Amino acid sequence: MRSIRAQLLQWLLPGIVFVCVIASAGMYYSAKQAMDADLDAQLGRLAGSARLALRNQTTIDLGGARVPALRAFLAKEEFQQPGQYFELWSSAGKPERRSLNLGKADLPRPSELTRDGTRYDAQLENGERVRVIAMQYPQSTNNEPLDFAVALSRSEGESRLSRLLADLIIGGVVCCAMLCLLLILALRYALRPLERVGEQAAAMGANSLHERFATEAIPSEIAPIVTRLNDLMSRLEQGFERERRFSSDLAHELRTPLAAIRTTSEVAAKWPDQSSLDDFHDITKAATHLQQTVDSLLLLSRIDMASANVSLQSVVLRPLIEECVSLHTPRAQQRDLTFNLQLDAASDIETDPSLLRIIASNLIANATEYAPHGSEIVIIATNDHPILRIENLAPDLTPEDIPRLFDRLWRKDATRNDSSHSGLGLSIASSGAQALGCTLHAELLETGTLQISLFPEK
Template sequence: MKLRSIRSQLLIWLISSVLITTLVVGFLTARLTWSGFNNVRDMGLEQIAQTVVRHDEAAPAQPPAPLPSTALADDDLDQFVSQIWDHSGQLVYSSLADVGPPLQRPGHNIVTWEGESWRVYTQAHDRRIVQVAVTTKIRRQHFYSLTPWLLIPLVLLVLVLAVLTSTGVDRVLLPLEQLRSDIARSDPEGLQPIDTSGLPAEVAPLADTLNQLLARIEHMLNHQRRFLADAAHELNTPLAVVKLQAQLVRRSRPGEWEGALDQLDAGIERASRLAFQLLQLARLEPEAQTAQQQTLRLDDLLREAVAGFSARAEQQGCDLGLVSAEPVSLVGDPHALRTLVDNLIGNALTHNPGPVRIDVGLHVDGGAAVLEISDNGTGIAPEDRARVLERFVRLSPGDGKGSGLGLSIVGEIAALHGGRVELADTPGGGLTVRVHLPLFTSRTEPLSP
């Protein structure tokens, strides 16, 4: 697709407007000038007629006096006629050998005589009628001779306006060129904001929007750098353990293979779980979250999640159940919310030694849905509850359980849906996790405690 130049479009519109305006003004000027020119020439005819009248009144027996030099141009004399008529309509005198135009009513008239158009002025006095006439052809010729003096200023005006318009457009678009240069010089590693000082009001919002985009990109890059660094560090340990266990299998006797293989399988499972949770965490970055939001039933999602963990809970001897689930609809990403629930139930099963009771509930409190998962296990000390929502925080690093990502993923999913996570004690001992999610809302500010 061919790109269109703003400068070219502005120049086309502005210069076209100047040309159209000039043509309209030129046309109106020509009409007004022609009207004024005719008025001046008509006044000349009146002066000639009055001169003839005065001469005829003073000396009726003599021919008319010579015409005043200012009344008519010399080139008009061969196409000019003066006549004297009596009141009976008889021609008394004509300056032409021929009769000339017929007698007209008093005042200015236009008459066609011998195939030519004549401008006639007729004036009566007590004794006779004086009529003077000139061809309209000579008038047009004289007017056309003045046309260059009308056109030259208009042409010069158009040229001057075109130059000024082009210069003005270049100066007006200079901030855009400066903005382009600033963006071209930007360091992709630093992504420094664009300087908006001195930008016009129409360009400043564009620069501000670009700065906001650069800030989001910088934020995303920082997340990616931190994620890659954390992932490389965290994956190193389980992979080293897997490698060590593989070496132990190689060195063990045939009777010891079963135990060594079990340890190797557990190590691979931990590494796989860590990689899966890292992938979940990467997908939950705000800039990478592209799943479409939709209205869903959170109570149905809870039932599916509890059913999915029932076999594992039974194998571990845990009592997992959905104790209450009010019908709740909200707007959210069903895959992310299922990940949230799975991580909460999975954490409760993973980090509690021995059989425990895990209750899952859902109710509405004000304008939010409250998802509650409680257990009667070991719980988390109050001073550690804020830390466990951070990435890669493990309260017992040496036990080999978990990756320190489960609750961090829960917190980020809740934040993406405008919610918050609350950790509290379970009456009688254990941990209760409450997730507050606003109803029919997505990607809003987090709910206040």
């Protein structure tokens, strides 16, 4: 698994090196161009001095003697040492005069010369690189123009460029190393809050779900992640709390019938002559309640795993609801309850009929068991939302009871001792709705009517 730090370094380090190389190259070529411009400026001044010497031809020294001006020009100290050169050609290209430091060597002569001059780079016979400007100097009308060239050595400039290049390379390497180090330290510092979140998450367990990730001093980029993690921890805490409550309720549900079975069996074993059929009937009743509870738990488990195997098909609601109502009609008659069915004959939906049948059956069973004697149960299934709605009076419920209505094994205290109820019916219906991607919503109206609605997925 590649870390964020590694990916950032993989992209940023080459980028830093590239920027340093480009900057160094830019500085080097800028310096080179500046040196070339300075060399050309020096050549221009030297060429101007040569033109002046050729124009004057002679000069007067302090003793009054007439001395050729060109000789005086070439007698300068700069033409005695390597670095500054001069050569004069005839119109036919034959060398006529050259500076002493050239010896017998010649400056490279271009094929064509102009009065404005031609600048070019050349190499002397001794390997020295020079910058040359060659031009024509027009004489009087009766004389042909003179061709000459002056040159300056590039050695000093190239030496400075070499030193500059070495300094840039060394400085660039040091700069890149420092930037890379700063980048690594900056990334380590910037990712430290994320590492702290990871360490805190790794240390969390079932007993520390109440803890939350600190949102102070968290970078804005990872603040949404921390917020979502805190939301997740809140949901996990609620889920674990429901599981603990479910385990406690389940232990209570199983302990009561088991204790009844054990007590009755021990009494029957100790005093067999005093045993009666009622004792065995009590044992059968307790065992039946245990079996109903276990069967409901198994059904609940199967529904929780059924979301991946939902088989959707077109289902007409009216016959399915009527079938579920017929299953609970005997119990409704025992309690003098009536059904008010408001079913649309043409109402059909795309759903899993098995799961929808389980949901409807458990909702109707809950209404049949807890509606007051002689009351009415309203069942609505139309093309309008919700898919299904069941209404019945619930005088024992309060608004505070509604959030726990779908909890597993939850029942009002007044009916907890009734062994005919497992407290899992609405939990099974809620799990079935989730498997279908739907939602069960319970509401206690001001009239004391409990309204449970099945809404499709948004």
